[in-house]
Amino acid sequence: MLSDPIARTRRFHRAVTTEAGVLDASFLGRGRPLGPARVLNAIGRGITDIGEIRAYLRLDSGLMSRLLRGLEDEGLVTVESSEVDARRRSVALTEAGEAEFAAYEALSDKQAADIVARHPHPEVLLQAMDIVATALGYERTTIEIVSPLDPRAIVCLEAYYAELARRLKSGFDVNLSADPEARDMEHPRGAFLLAMQDGMPIGCIGLKGTDKGYAELKRLWIAPTARGMGLAQRMMREAEARARDLGITCLRLDTNSVLSDAVAMYHKLGWSEIERFNEDPYPDLFFEKLL
Incomplete structure (x- = not known):
């Protein structure tokens, strides 16, 4: 049994x-x-x-x-x-x-x-609950456009920064990264997308407008308990759709090779590797996609 x-x-x-x-x-x-x-x-x-x-x-x-x-x-x-x-x-x-x-x-x-x-280990129990709730409610996941200063967005971004600090050998300090201004991820320059399920934020991605002939995708993060079900790809496609709506024809992003799952996904979704295009100390891989 x-x-x-x-x-x-x-x-x-x-x-x-x-x-x-x-x-x-x-x-x-x-x-x-x-x-x-x-x-x-x-x-x-x-x-x-x-x-x-x-x-x-x-x-x-x-x-x-x-x-x-x-x-x-x-x-x-x-x-x-x-x-x-x-x-x-x-x-x-x-x-x-x-x-x-x-x-x-x-x-x-x-x-x-x-x-x-x-339970003697509450966080283990809560993580199990999150996994089950996400799996059962996955079809009801919605993607909303919000301000990057929305409290729910900040929760996701802080979780993203904490994960990078754990996974990158150099650690991660958002103050040293090419952190986009909030206004660059708001209409009409860009957008910030939040994945919501039954009132809980479970993912985010930012579309950062620039004055350089391209826009960037930033801060893609999916809650660990929601990974493996295609939400990251859905968020990427939704961000690309928002870019098209804004008349953007070229997108770029940067990442670190430690994030191997993300790198594999970018290749799968038709992104091409290019030369470094910024001075951010943390990424070592750079991608572009023409819309």
Whole structure:
């Protein structure tokens, strides 16, 4: 059984559904099952279009209607039709709904903290959770254009810098690198792309505009628990698409040969090695791609 992937997966499903209270008639003791609680959570997190909530939670229209009707009867939500398109409806929390959402958040945070505290090596447990969550939710990964100064972008960039410091023999000091100005990675000069999954940033890449006849791709980073599923290639292609939208016809990037997986990917995606084009002390390989 220990070597049977089917048995191990089903054991995992049973453990998660039991711990999460999927079968409880009163999820977290608030008097309603998990279904309406998840809808309430989605609304509280800012998903107000009913169609988007259905897609996010993978609910059919009949069940979605019943769950919303129940929350309306409790006085927790209000539903309105769009003024632009009567076929689309949006939902919002009432004051009582806001209070219920806050109560669920506090209880869910405590439940999560208790689960993590059980394990003698919490970071190992959290990493396993991240791997599973990323794999299960990969199809729902979205790529957003944000400011490179967005707090979520900064989290990714700091993780990227820390990884370079570990992997490069010379270490890494961002102050010594050719670190792009934030404005160079914002419209209309460039863009900064963030990969998001269920509210968690799991990757980033910057498109840096220059006045040298080319733009650069910078700061490609994918969370370790999200690697190997094609997200880096997707981010590269999306950055190239943004470059085309801005009328950019030539892209360049630099990297270090220690990052062998990245180097192999650049070759696979049609990038060509060129001579050094900057004075950054950290890269030893340089690439170009004509769009």
